[in-house]
Amino acid sequence: MNGKRLIQIRKIKKITQNEIAQKLNISKSTYCTWEKGLYEPSIENLIKIAKILETPIDYILNQDENISEIETLYYPLSEENKEKVKAYIQGISDTTPKNNFNNIKNSFNNNGKINF
Numbered sequence: 001m002n003g004k005r006l007i008q009i010r011k012i013k014k015i016t017q018n019e020i021a022q023k024l025n026i027s028k029s030t031y032c033t034w035e036k037g038l039y040e041p042s043i044e045n046l047i048k049i050a051k052i053l054e055t056p057i058d059y060i061l062n063q064d065e066n067i068s069e070i071e072t073l074y075y076p077l078s079e080e081n082k083e084k085v086k087a088y089i090q091g092i093s094d095t096t097p098k099n100n101f102n103n104i105k106n107s108f109n110n111n112g113k114i115n116f
Contacts, residue, residue: 001046001061003037009053009060010035012076023052054078 010020021031024045033039041049050057059075074085 001034001037001040003035005060005062006035006049006053009055009076013053015052020049020052024048 017028017031017035021028024031034041046057046060050060053076055075074082077085
């Protein structure tokens with residue numbers, strides 16, 4: 001599991017460690033050990049974390065530290081906003097990859113909302 005990714009998603013979702021621990025019915029210190037990478041949650045708790053954070057389990061489990069900035073911004077979004085991103089990407093007519101990346105990146109603001 002990728003503890004750094006857990007922290008990142010939790011902060012984007014503006015959820016505290018206490019809130020997640022309460023929803024999981026565990027102590028904050030137990031949850032913190034997962035974020036620090038000292039221990040890993042059970043499969044049951046991993047499923048619950050993914051639901052709480054509205055994020056695919058495979059994204060939480062991915063150990064690749066080189067995950068793209070777009071993925072980092074995309075996965076924590078609500079399903080409604082993910083659909084907006086998909087529609088926006090389909091509508092981009094400029095085929096220059098760097099321009100597309102910048103257009104998509106600039107569509108996000110700091111609190112995980114999309115600006116179109």
